[in-house]
Amino acid sequence: MQQDIKPWYKQLWPWLLIAVPVFTALKAAHTVMLMQGNIPDMVVDDYYKEGQAINQRLALYREAELRNLDAKVLIAGNQIIIRFAQNDTLGEHMLLDFYHPTIANKDFNLTAERSGKLLYIATLPHSLQGNWRIAVTDNSKAWKLRANLVLPASQEIQLGY
Template sequence: MSTVQKAWYKQVWPWVLLAFPLVSFIKAGHTIYVMQGANPDLVVDDYYKEGRAINMNLALYREAALRNLHATTLIAGNQVIVRFQENKTLGQHLKVEFFHNTIAAKDFVVTAERSGENLYVATLPSTLSGKWNLIVSDEHKDWKLRATAMLPVQQEIPLGY
């Protein structure tokens, strides 16, 4: 009785056993490739410098409180309208900064021009949706007002310190 044995590479079980490490190796390579293209936006390298910048920002909010600035903003379609309660001898232009909560590539800045005594109007690059942080400041960045909004929204958003 003679049995002819097939060569090892012609049998199924060695290939089944080799498939698991091979698939794991390919998946690890794919994961490394994907992670190289996705840098996290929320990680800060220099905590000390970032802390100093936060203190500078707080001073600008305090300056807005000292000037008794009160404003609201309305985002309608692709326009943003900033309305102050009273004229505090503001300039002809304001900076309105939009910061997305998680994706820094979506952040942008628009310049709002005076349209009347207490109104400033700017055109947005597109209609916004999702959670955004807004910062309104003058041209020289002497003061700042801020708000967080879930867009689109139908009512005015109060800007605070």
């Protein structure tokens, strides 16, 4: 009885055993390439400096609360309207900072012009969709109001501290 013996490279089992680590190494290299191309924007290098900036922002929100500022924001088409409840010492312009929660490349700033006693209006550079954060401040940057927006929105959203 003669047994037909094939060389190892013509057998199925060695190739299956080799394929598992090769596939794993290729998948790991692919994952590393994806991670290098999509570095998260939320990672901060200097935590101490970021903590100081957070404390400064909180002081601006407290200042807005002390001034008893009350405002609402409405986005209608490509216009953003900021309506204050009272206007004792507000200037001719408001600075609007739009922040995307996860993609820093989408962040942008606008200047809203006064339109009447209580209204400030600005034109958006493009249509906004999804979740956004907005911060409103005056030219002197002595106070700040903020809100989370889910766009498109059909009603006014309260700006808070």
